[in-house]
Amino acid sequence: MSRVPAQSPHTAPQMSRVPAQSPHTADDSSHCGAQKLSAESRFIAQPYGSAGCELAPGRFRTRVFGKRQPRSPASAPEEEQTPELGPPSASGPPDPALGPIPRLPGTPAPIPRPALAGAPAAQGAALEGGRRSRSCCSVELYSGAFLLCCRLDPYGFERPEDFDYAAYEEFFSTYLVILTRRAIKWSKLLKGSSRVQTSMTVKRYIRKGVPLEHRARVWMGVSGAQAQMDRNPGYYHRLLQGERNDSLEEAIRTDMNRTFPDNVNFRRGADPCLQKTLYNVLLAHGRHNRGVGYCQGMNFIAGYLILITKNEEESFWLLDALVGRILPDYYSPAMLGLKTDQEVLGELVRTKLPAVAALMDGHGVLWTLVVSRWFICLFVDILPVETVLRIWDCLFNEGSKIIFRVALTLIKQHQAFILEATSFADVCEKFKEITRGRFVTECHTFMQKIFSEPGSLPMTTITRLRERCRAKLLAQG
């Protein structure tokens, strides 16, 4: 079955899909192994290697993509006029401006970031299934490279058993065109400059999505993490060698096997196993920011940072940017910032979507029950991976206001559905359901919606609401 989207004949190899064998039989998740792929495409197929990973015969959580629905012809429009699509001129080795990629301690060889768009090396490459392969992958390698029909997504997460490949592919064939266009534009923007400057152009570009190959660099630049890292050479490694703190170490260790068990790179048997990297990042951060230490939820955030940067030290500085500067005090022991922002969301809903606020009041559902994870985990494990990354693109650049935009969009879009709830339990269930399905999976349209749906949301309003809610919480004790 040909899986090449008609719009971009130059981008994808001929693909065929082999039905997945029963996951119960497989103990090897390196089934996407592609010996003949170039280094950059091999990263995508086998991001960190994955020897002997146990595969659970079922899933505790699911990232479900909703059933196929007719596609709206107007989905994912792009505002900009772009030149006719041709083979991307910027394909080939990574931009030299990116500089050498630092190595993860304990990693045998540096893992190159995927090359920019095109991945010509993969074209026509014979994709050989790994030993006792569970499923062969039809691969679409393109800017950000997605394995459409693979049991693993490009980041190493297992797709749920009921993942709707056909619907995802339908979405992706459209998204691929956008990714292509964005990749070309980004490569032009970044050409010749070693630093990502913040500007209106960059802001506009970021809202339209940062290509995977530039994501780490852009996040590092716009968040100030790069500047901090440059100012403090060796600091991260000194933290790792710092004074022991048993309770901190124990708290982090408790979560090691409970962070992304559905990602092959985070399983205990993976080689190299990202658990150690994760442990180091969290430990260093706990020693660096003693007021916060370690808070559950940071494990998922650091996990994503590691998957994107593939670099321990950068992950640490990005985590520091989030916890120390971008987010209010969500993670400190009193969690006052978290409680404040939950109330702020409640207030915003009261103003913008009063019927939903009335429903919550009527059933006595506190916001903390339905949205605390949204704030603490920054949508990790709540929304689809690709959507979370697009949200984070804006979060690093524009700050914590983005979280309200996402939350309000989710609620507004599903207002009628939420209002069908007739009980406390119903309300809770509806709030889980609105984070699944086509609306959130189609990340590009979703990101356009977050800037239009909630309407005006000036920072002055947020600041004022934060002050008021914080004072109220403090008065309550």
Add this chain to the structure above:
Amino acid sequence: MLVGDSGVGKTCLLVRFKDGAFLAGTFISTVGIDFRNKVLDVDGMKVKLQIWDTAGQERFRSVTQAYYRDAHALLLLYDVTNKASFDNIQAWLTEIQEHAQHNVVLMLLGNKVDSAQEHVVKREDGEKLAKEYGLPFMETSAKTGLNVDLAFLAIAKELKQRTMKASSEPHFRLHEYVKREGRGAFCCRP
């Protein structure tokens, strides 16, 4: 509502009860507070349990506290292979006394009794502590299912009795029921 230290197996216990499954290596840390429903048949009557699963880390208590006061029942867990989780039970009880309803149904559970690791908290330790505070107590295993359904059923029976005021049925005694029905860790391994 399920409470207890981080990593004692609250979510595993709930999933075992809800879905009858234990999938090692598929659980993620609970962040904040989570909610699940289960309908139980208690002596021919349907009882709907709304179960709140909470994050064990201390700082989340301020987030979950708001729900203590509405809880009708609390399952307080420790891990029999983790002494610290047992030592913290006293602190949890203080927390519960402070924020929960005074007549909340409370049960102490020593989880992970299937574990091959050393049981640093002996059954007698749990029994002694439970007796001291007047709590029903059982050892459980989310992995094998030992006493899991029983714990929730006992709670449901107790709550049903409290709701049905003028009951003609014999009075349900939670302590005796748990003592009588609860099984030891070694008598019922497959």
